[in-house]
Amino acid sequence: MSDPFSARSKPGHVKVLAQSAQDAQVAAEAPFVYLGRQPILDRSGALNAYELLFRAGAHNYAEVSDDAQATAQVVARTIGGIGVSAVLGHHRGYVNIGRDLLFDDIVHLMSPERFVLEILETVSFDAQLVRRLGELRRAGFQVALDDVSELTEGLRSVLPHTDIVKIDFLVTPREALPKLAAAVRAEGKTLIAEKVETREDFALARDLGFHLFQGYFFARPQVLTAPRNRSSRQALLRLLALLASDAGIIELEAELKLNPNVVVQLLRLVNSSAFGLGRNIASLREAIIATGTRQIARWAQLLLYADGGDLPWRSDPLVQLAGTRSRFMELAARWLRPSDEDFADAAFMTGIFSLVHVVLGTTPAEALDKLGLASQIRDAIVEHSGALGALLKIASAADERADSASLATAMEAPDGFEALTPEVLAELNLSAAAWFGAHAGME
Structure with a gap:
């Protein structure tokens, strides 16, 4: 994390900043979103890449209280807020990415051709993480x-x-630099000298065979600003x-044409990974086909409960319930x-739509009948029928901390539901809560 502006208690550890409910409210209602970027240069001084950095406001330093939330906001603002091309x-x-997000859907909103996963120094390596990295x-x-x-x-084992x-x-x-650099180069890895602040450090890094360079000597992070893009919940x-x-596709295209804010974010989402096709995608139909309905649904869900509420997303109990229940x-x-x-x-969609009546201030039947939802999802919510209803x-x-395990083993439960033991349900609840926590900062 080559961000010398970060508020830190000591090198390598992010200082947790207290934020009042009033401060969170102000941030949520701010008309702009912000993103930091710092150049990474090659040996000739040409631009090679950027490191993307969390910024809560126009001030050029990071106020990070949650690594996962900061990463989620960086990704959301790069792809949907400002745009990858810009x-x-x-x-x-x-x-920068921590362990939880490495296993999360947010990774797949990023294009491998455009994004490098920079693993935070706090991440510990084990067999599960090694498999995931593979x-x-x-x-x-x-x-x-x-x-x-x-x-x-430890470094030798993870190289x-x-x-x-x-x-x-x-x-x-x-x-220690010569031996460290030589060992990394011997493994065929790209070497980046970060936090280079003097001409002498740059010369030393070049002499030691570093490939890329980043730091104050070249440029301080630049703060990018864009209007906050809000989308209608309806x-x-x-x-x-x-x-x-x-x-x-024709129906999806017609609906999207009525909602320019969603269209802007969708085109930014698909264009963030479109360079592999050799061209940018400019039409709605192309965007729908290239992105795929699964990715569009994920993105729309992340936006759904973030707009129109009186509380910041992370603090809104309805948002917390919808996010954790669907996951x-x-x-x-x-x-x-x-x-x-x-x-x-x-199942994911059933969880999302099970609370739509609360958003719209009506009954479940009235809310879902107006939306023309698929019958299996509509019946699961209104009548609690079928496997989705169960x-x-x-x-x-589980939301109410009641005995969810007994429902899984009840006589009327569908075949196979006995696999949802108390231990399994507890694990799923924890995973769902972690998923919501990771995404709660996306806008």
């Missing part, structure tokens, strides 16, 4: 290690699972209803039917 041009963006690298992502300052056995190593010139003893609900009912139902559906993605998607009952009980 932020990065044709270069790559390095994004999956992401096979998908095309490059993985960078952040804030390296010494040659340890095979990464592509880039950023060595911290503010912390690393000068006498529009997002209609879009999600169409997606849940397997609507055709819980999706995870439970995957546990029950691991190979049935359609069932998992329907899952919704279990999710509702």
